[in-house]
Amino acid sequence: MTALIELERVLYIEDEPDIRLVAEIALRQVGGLNVVTCAGGEEGLGLICDFMPQLVILDxxxxxxxxxxxxxxxxxxxxxxxxxxxxxxxKVQPDEVEQFKRLGAADVISxxxxxxxxxxxxRAIWAKSHD
Known part of the structure; x- marks a missing residue:
């Protein structure tokens, strides 16, 4: 069994500036992660290859x-x-969560x-996705 690679780089795409700021503080200052936040998909997709995130969070x-x-x-x-x-x-009704997972999401955070x-x-989702 191989050891789990530690999660370090997270890309978070969120259009609401207040939520983006709180999440950035939560992930970077509280969680110690290297985080890049973007206000939309075009911006995120434009820089993703330079940042090479290990995990992506999407609104x-x-x-x-x-x-x-x-x-x-x-x-x-x-x-x-x-x-x-x-x-x-x-939107975290069970049927909605299942729909997101069918699309390929590792998980959903409410x-x-x-x-x-x-x-x-x-980090728990990261570990679960590497079982």
């Missing part, structure tokens, strides 16, 4: 390109075909999230 509902559309674009990129993607959304546990929640 589901965004203007322009939504989270599921971004996920499909990531899966078309060979270097991100296997990268765990986590949706973050207020909004509002707890800033003190967000990094640990993300």
């Amino acid at each position: 589901v509902m965004m203007p322009g390109m939504d989270g599921p559309q971004i996920l499909l674009k990531l899966r078309d990129m060979p270097e991100f075909r296997e990268t765990p993607v986590v949706f973050i959304t207020a 909004k509002p999230f707890n800033p003190m546990t967000l990094a640990n929640d993300v």
Whole structure:
């Protein structure tokens, strides 16, 4: 059995500036992760190859390109075909969560999230995706 590679680089695409700021603080300062945040899909896809995140967090509902559309674009990129993607959304009914997982999401985090546990929640999803 190989040892789990530690999660270090996370890309978070979120259109709401306040949520983006809280998540960045939660992941970087509380969680010790290297985080890049973007306000939308085009921006995120434009810098993803330079940053090479190990895990991507996507808001589901965004203007322009939504989270599921971004996920499909990531899966078309060979270097991100296997990268765990986590949706973050207020839409967490069981059928909605199942739909996101069928699209290929590793998991779903509900909004509002707890800033003190967000990094640990993300690390748990990372570990589960490498079982």
